[in-house]
Amino acid sequence: MKKSCLSLVLLGALLPALTACGGYDYTDHISEAREDIFCAETEDFTVTLNCTSREYPYASDGIACPTGKIAEISLIPKERAAGGYEVYVKGEKDWGGETSFRNTRGDYFYSQTVEAFPETSVTMRIVWDGGERELTATSVKNENTISVDEALDFALKKEKDTVARMTRNGKFFGEFYVRLLRRNTNYYYVGIVDTDGKTISLLLNSETGEVLARREN
Numbered sequence: 001m002k003k004s005c006l007s008l009v010l011l012g013a014l015l016p017a018l019t020a021c022g023g024y025d026y027t028d029h030i031s032e033a034r035e036d037i038f039c040a041e042t043e044d045f046t047v048t049l050n051c052t053s054r055e056y057p058y059a060s061d062g063i064a065c066p067t068g069k070i071a072e073i074s075l076i077p078k079e080r081a082a083g084g085y086e087v088y089v090k091g092e093k094d095w096g097g098e099t100s101f102r103n104t105r106g107d108y109f110y111s112q113t114v115e116a117f118p119e120t121s122v123t124m125r126i127v128w129d130g131g132e133r134e135l136t137a138t139s140v141k142n143e144n145t146i147s148v149d150e151a152l153d154f155a156l157k158k159e160k161d162t163v164a165r166m167t168r169n170g171k172f173f174g175e176f177y178v179r180l181l182r183r184n185t186n187y188y189y190v191g192i193v194d195t196d197g198k199t200i201s202l203l204l205n206s207e208t209g210e211v212l213a214r215r216e217n
Contacts, residue, residue: 026156029172031055031064033148034179038122040137045126046076049137051117062195064175068113075099075108075126083129084108090123140182144207148178154209155190155202166194180206
């Protein structure tokens with residue numbers, strides 16, 4: 001529960017949170033990190049697989065709890081099949097199952113906790129009433145794409161005053177969302193969430209870390 005996580009945070013204030021270089025380790029406060037996105041498009045489907053580490057229970061309250069790896073698949077068919085779809089990811093051990101249709105997004109969705117995320121590319125099998133298709137989705141990242149930790153570092157350097165305001169007695173009180181985004185090109189979203197629920201949202205260039213947009217709410 002979140003209350004127990006809060007107790008852990010307060011206890012953590014008694015301990016030094018140091019990185020190898022001797023600075024404060026803000027990555028301990030990442031409650032959601034979308035690390036990679038795999039995409040494939042054919043004449044029949046557009047498929048996206050998001051690789052996300054996310055806290056449980058999930059709540060935007062400024063308190064980061066332990067995270068687990070979740071793979072989320074979004075499938076948009078060019079023409080809908082009456083019986084719906086199943087999606088399976090191939091690997092040493094195949095996994096997957098039946099999707100559910102999301103009216104708000106117009107896609108078929110499947111999610112599952114996993115032990116590890118794929119790298120570079122992943123083969124998926126799509127099954128529907130009367131048909132089956134295998135396709136390969138590739139990562140949207142390239143050799144210049146910065147990591148989740150680097151994106152957070154760029155954001156914190158830009159928000160030094162915000163970080164100082166959220167720090168008491170040498171301890172940071174807040175949580176971060178760091179999400180790789182794909183909109184024709186790659187971006188990073190970094191959300192800085194205070195314990196009072198206020199959020200600063202930043203949009204970053206995925207290769208240089210430059211802050212392209214900022215919003216408070």
